[in-house]
Amino acid sequence: MIKKLNSIIPARAALCVALLxxxxxxxxxxxxxxxxxxxxxxxxxxxxxxxxxxxxxRNLTELRAQLDSLTYFERFQLQIRGDFIYDELxxxxxxxxxxxxxxxxxxxxxxxxxxxxxxxDVKVGRQILTWGTGDLLxxxxxxxxxxxxxxxxxxxxxxxxxxxxxYASFFPSFVNIDLVYTPRFDADRYIDGERVSFYxxxxxxxxxxxxxxAEDRDDWFSDDEIAARLYRNIHGYETALYLxxxxxxxxxxxxxxxxxxxxxxxxxxxxxxxxxxxSGIMNFETGYYDSREDRSGSDPFIPNSExxxxxxYQRELAKNLTAGVQYYVEWMMDxxxxxxxxxxxxxxxxxxxxxxxxxxxxxLMNQNLILSVFTFFSPSDRDVYVRPxxxxxxxxxxxxxxxxxFFFGERKYTFFGxxxxxxxxxxxxxxxx
Numbered sequence: 001m002i003k004k005l006n007s008i009i010p011a012r013a014a015l016c017v018a019l020l021x022x023x024x025x026x027x028x029x030x031x032x033x034x035x036x037x038x039x040x041x042x043x044x045x046x047x048x049x050x051x052x053x054x055x056x057x058r059n060l061t062e063l064r065a066q067l068d069s070l071t072y073f074e075r076f077q078l079q080i081r082g083d084f085i086y087d088e089l090x091x092x093x094x095x096x097x098x099x100x101x102x103x104x105x106x107x108x109x110x111x112x113x114x115x116x117x118x119x120x121d122v123k124v125g126r127q128i129l130t131w132g133t134g135d136l137l138x139x140x141x142x143x144x145x146x147x148x149x150x151x152x153x154x155x156x157x158x159x160x161x162x163x164x165x166x167y168a169s170f171f172p173s174f175v176n177i178d179l180v181y182t183p184r185f186d187a188d189r190y191i192d193g194e195r196v197s198f199y200x201x202x203x204x205x206x207x208x209x210x211x212x213x214a215e216d217r218d219d220w221f222s223d224d225e226i227a228a229r230l231y232r233n234i235h236g237y238e239t240a241l242y243l244x245x246x247x248x249x250x251x252x253x254x255x256x257x258x259x260x261x262x263x264x265x266x267x268x269x270x271x272x273x274x275x276x277x278x279s280g281i282m283n284f285e286t287g288y289y290d291s292r293e294d295r296s297g298s299d300p301f302i303p304n305s306e307x308x309x310x311x312x313y314q315r316e317l318a319k320n321l322t323a324g325v326q327y328y329v330e331w332m333m334d335x336x337x338x339x340x341x342x343x344x345x346x347x348x349x350x351x352x353x354x355x356x357x358x359x360x361x362x363x364l365m366n367q368n369l370i371l372s373v374f375t376f377f378s379p380s381d382r383d384v385y386v387r388p389x390x391x392x393x394x395x396x397x398x399x400x401x402x403x404x405x406f407f408f409g410e411r412k413y414t415f416f417g418x419x420x421x422x423x424x425x426x427x428x429x430x431x432x433x
Contacts, residue, residue, distance in 0.1 A: 035069060035070055035071035037067065037068070038432075038433065039066045039067040039068050039432075039433060040065075040066050040431060041065045041430065042063070042064045042065075042066075042155070042428060042429070042430040042431075043063050043064075043429050043430075044060050044062055044154065044429075045058070045060055045061045045062075045427055045428075046058065046059045046060035046061075046152070046424050046425060046426030046427070047424060047425065048421075048422065048423060048424050049406075049424060050421065050423055051421075052207070053207075054197050054207020054208055054209060054421075055196075055197050055207055055208060055422075059152050059195065059422070059426075060089070060152050060153055060424075060426055061088040061089055062085060062086060062088065062089075063086040064084070065083065065084045065085075066081065066108070067081070067082060068080075069081070075114055076113060076114035077112070077113050077114075079109055079110070079111055079112075079113070080109065081108045081109040081110075082105060082107045082109075082110075083105065083106040084104060084105055085104050085105065085106060087104075090102065091194075099186075099187075101146060101149075101161065101189055107162070108126070108128065108162055109125075109128060110126045111124055111125030111126060112124055112125060119171045119172060120169060120170045120171065121168070121169045122166070122168050123166075123168075124167075125164070126162045126163070127163055127165060127167060128160050128161075128162055128163070129143040129160075129163050129165065129167065130143060131178070131229055131240070132272060132285060133272045133273075133274045133283035133285045133310070134283075134310050134312065134326065134328070135312060135314075135326060135357065136357070136374060137326060137357065139268075139272075139285050139308045140229075140240075140242035140268060140270040140287050142244045142249060143160070143186075143227075144161035144162070144186045144188050144249060145159055145188045145189070145249070146158055146159060146160070147159075147188060147190060147191050147196075148189055148190075148191060148196055149189070151419065151422060152195060152196065152405075152424070152426075153404075153426030161186070161188065161189050162186075163180075163182055163186045164182065164183075164184065164186060165180050165182040165186070165225075166181045166182075166183075167179075167180050168180075174232075175231070176230070176232060177228070177230055178227075178230075178231075179226075179227075179228050180225075180226070180227040180228070181224070181225070181226055182224060182225040182227075183220050183221050183224050184217075184218055184219070184220045184221075184223055184224065185217040185223040185224065185225055185246060185247055185263065186225070187214075187247075187250070187251075187263060188249040190249075190250040190251060191419075192206075192211045192212045192214075193206035193207050193208065193210065193211035193212060194208055194211045196422050197419075197422060198419050198422075199412040199413050199417075199418040200413065201346055201349075201413050202346055202347070203347070203412060203413055212251070212260075214251035214260060215251075215255060215258060215261070215262040215263075217247060217262075223247070224246070225244070225245065225246030226244070226245045226246065227242075227243065227244045227245075228243040228244075229241070236275050237273050237274065237275035238274045239271075241270070241271050242268065242269070242270040242271065243267075243268070243269060243270075244266070244267065244268040244269075245267055246266060247263040247265055247266050248263050248264050248266045248291075249263070250263070251263055252264065252303050253293070253301060253302045254301040254302075255301075256301060264291060264292070264302050264303065265292040265293050266289060266291060267290035267292055268287050268288065268289055269287065270285065270286055270287030271285070271286055272284060272285035273285075277313075279315055280313055280314055280316075281313070281314045281315070282311070283311070283313075284310070285309070285310040286307070286308065286310070287307075288305070289303075289305055289306040289307070291303050291304060296334060297332075297333060297334025297335070297337040298337040298338075298341050299341065300338075300341040300342055300346075304333050304338050305332075306330050306331060306332055307330075307331040307333065308330050308331070309328070309329050309331075310327070310328045310329075311327050312324065312326040312327075313325055320362060320363040321360070321361070321362050321363075322359075322360075322361045323358070323360050324357075326355075326357040327354070327355075328354070328356075329352060329353065329354050329355070330352070331351065331352055332349065332350075335351040347413045353378065353380050353381060353415070354378060354379050354380045355378045356377045356378075357375065357376050357377070358374070358375045358377075359372070359374045360372065365392075368393040369390070369391070369393075370389075370390070370391045370392075371389075371390050372389045372390075372391075373387065373388045374387040375387075376416060378415065378416065381411070381415055381416065382409065382410045382411070382414070382417075383407070383408060383409030383411075383417040384406075384407070384416060385405075385406070385407050385416040385419075386404070386405075386406045387405060388404050388406075389401060389403035389404070397433060398429075398430070398431055399429075399430050399432070400427075400429050401427075401428045401430075402426065402427050402428075403425070403428075404424065404425045404426070405422065405423060407419045407420040408420065
């Protein structure tokens with residue numbers, strides 16, 4: 001382990017020098033118009049804690065500078081937020097791909113917000129969207145995620161990928177309504193093997209040499225998405241109903257003719273509630289995943305429909321110590337048809353997949369030191385994913401953190417067990433302005 005950390009010291013030193021220079025430049029910036037400018041410069045490096053012959057020994061060596069500008073006009077406001085990136089491990093840093101986030105620039109947000117009526121707001125453009133009640137578990141939040149960033153050890157804010165959408169909110173007296181229209185499908189920044197390796201359901205290893213390349217759904221107004229949320233407060237509980245019409249967010253289907261993974265059609269109908277109970281906060285969420293291309297469940301190349309359920313509870317155990325627990329289950333519909341459709345040698349999923357999570361957070365040293373650990377445990381899959389982290393606030397502007405990603409599993413094709421070659425530790429230094 002010491003040898004691996006020593007291998008990134010020269011790169012880390014170079015990043016720190018660049019970080020100091022960029023920080024001085026950023027702090028001197030001022031907007032010449034009516035608006036605000038914020039951002040940060042973040043240097044981050046990490047190594048795998050075990051051998052993975054299909055991936056680099058280092059999983060992160062990057063410098064990231066984010067600028068966030070909010071400009072006010074008479075009838076609307078304009079937000080632009082983007083990251084300038086130096087990624088030593090990227091194959092083609094000069095080529096920008098705004099959908100996947102690859103390249104030296106990642107446009108996180110660029111949108112305008114205005115109020116056409118007194119009881120409505122509209123946001124148009126690239127934006128980060130989220131709703132639902134889960135903590136790192138998502139049922140009705142069908143907006144894109146960046147799973148590569150999450151598992152590589154970038155800041156948790158990068159779990160949310162941007163959407164190119166129209167977001168309209170309406171506030172009549174009886175209920176609040178959110179409508180989101182995405183004219184061209186925004187997929188997850190999914191795990192493809194290039195930076196995070198995995199085993200598929202047949203036990204085949206997928207890494208850099210055989211990374212998957214899914215069929216794009218990129219036809220405007222044909223490959224579109226619609227999401228809706230109706231919510232209001234009922235007796236102190238935040239309640240909501242959800243609707244989604246689009247596609248599975250990761251390429252979980254397989255096109256036999258085209259010999260490539262793809263994104264099957266999907267509807268989701270859901271509900272949630274969240275409020276105070278038992279000296280803490282409780283939440284419930286459910287969703288029915290209607291797999292539109294295989295409602296009989298007999299096609300082995302398309303996921304079955306599922307019913308998903310989540311419950312959670314969070315409270316303060318002692319001063320500056322909080323705990324949160326969750327129970328999550330996926331219930332596969334038409335399980336017998338699914339089992340009959342499998343080819344010999346393919347591992348079968350369980351009809352019910354259970355997951356328990358535990359988050360512990362301790363704040364010390366006048367809350368300047370934050371220690372946290374988040375654990376996923378599946379008793380049905382018999383696998384575990386642990387995310388420890390420690391963040392220290394050096395000053396009002398400077399902070400440093402260390403975090404880890406550790407996967408354990410008896411079988412190499414289960415949800416977390418398939419990533420067991422990606423255990424890693426990461427160090428970061430950040431300047432906020």
